[in-house]
Amino acid sequence: METRSINIVVNGRGRALEVAVHHTLLDVLRDDLELTGTKECCLVGECGACTVVVDGRIVDSCLMLAVEADGAEILTVEGLAQDGQLSPLQQAFLDKGAVQCGFCTPGQLMAAQALLDGNADPSVAEIQEGLAGNLCRCGCYFQITEAVLSAAEGGHR
C-alpha cells in the first residue's frame, strides 16, 4: 500500500499527515483525523452527506482522494461553531426545525454556508440550486430552505 505525506489545514489547524494514496479525503477526515461530523453515505457523489469546503468550494469528499487535497485548506462541520457558539446558520437550522435524524445536516450546513459566503441574500430558487446536491431522506427540505433564508443577510422573511 502506497502512502504519501501531505500538508493540509483543517478548520484552521495545520496538519502534516501520512495518508494511503487510495484513501479518500472522507476516509482521512473520519478515520485519521477522527472528524466524524462529515458523513459517509452513498459514496457516489449523489447525496452530499460527505460535503466539505476545500479552498473555498464545496466538494463531495467521497470523490476526492486525500492526496489530491495536499496543500489545501479544508473546512468541515466541526469548524463552523466558534468558541463553543453555534454559527448563525447552525442556530437557524435548530430554530427552524431543519434537523430530524441529522444525518444529512453536516453536508447541508457546508453547502448552505458556501452558498451564503458567495451570495449573502439568496432567493429560494438559488437556495434550492445551491443545495441540490444534498439529499435529506427525512424530507426536511422546506425547513432547511427556511433556515438558510433566515440566516441570510436579508433574513427574517
Add this chain to the structure above:
Amino acid sequence: MQTFAYERPATLAEAVALLEAHGPDARVLAGGTDLVIRLRDGSARPRVVIDVKRIAELSPTIREHEGIVTIGATTVMTDLADSKLVRRLFEALAEAAAVVGSVQIRNRATLAGNICNASPAADTAPPLLVYGAVVVATGPQGTRRIPISEFFVRSGVTTLERSELVVAVELPVPTSRTGAAHLRRTRRRGHDLASVTVCCSVDANGVTRLSYGSVGPRPVLTVDETGVLADPTAADAAKAPILERMFADASPSKRSMRASPEYRLAMLRVLGSRAVRTAIERLASDAPVEE
C-alpha cells in the same frame, strides 16, 4: 477501495512519459467525479493513477487569442459556467456546464474529463459539436488537434491514443452573429445524467447546427444550410421534415434504465424544436440596432 500507485507530474512531458511507461495500467485522474467511482466499484483497475491537475500546460485557464478561445483541460464546470468570455461567445456551453450534476460536482468536474469519459449523455458534448470545438491532445508523438466531431466513438471510448492527454479544448470565435441554446431532459436535477441533450445554434447566414446526445452510442451533429430552420418566419410545417431528417441518426438503447427509446425520441423532437426556437430568439435579441 482497491489500491493503486499515485503520480502527480508537474509537467506535460512527465505525464506523457508516465502514460507511455505504464500503458494500459495507467489512468488519468482529473476531477475524479467519474474515475473515483469506478476505482471504488472496480470497473476501472489501473495500477497507476496519474493526477493531471498540477500540470501547468493543463491549467484551468480560459483565454482568447487570435480568434480562438482556449480552455485548459482542468477547467471545472463552475468556472466554465461563470466565465464572462464563455457566456458571451459560447452561451450554450456555459448553459451546459451550469446543469452538470450539483454544485459539489461542478466544482470538481473538468471539461476534459467530461469529453474523455465519453458518456453519450455528456452535457458539454452537444455544445462543443455545435461550436466546432477542437481537442488539443499531446502524446509521445507530439501534439495534434482533433475536431470534436471525430473525437467520440462510443461510451468510454474516444479517438485519443492510449498515451495521449487532452491538454485543452479550442473554440473558434464565431465569425457571424450566432444564437444558441442547450436543453436537456433529466429525471431529477443534481443527481442524474440526461435522458436527452440537445444543442442548437443559428447564425446570421441562416446556418443551423443541431447536436444531440443520449440517444445513441455517441453525440451527433447535423447541419442545415437551407436557411429554412433558421428562418423565424418559416412555417413549422416547412421545418418539421428538415428536423426529422436531422434526427435520423438517433438510435436510443433499449436497455437503458433511464428512459425508453420511445420516450427519448419523443423528447428529442420536443427539445429539438424548442432549442431551434430559443436559438432564433437569442440571435434576434442579440441583433445590432438598425441604423
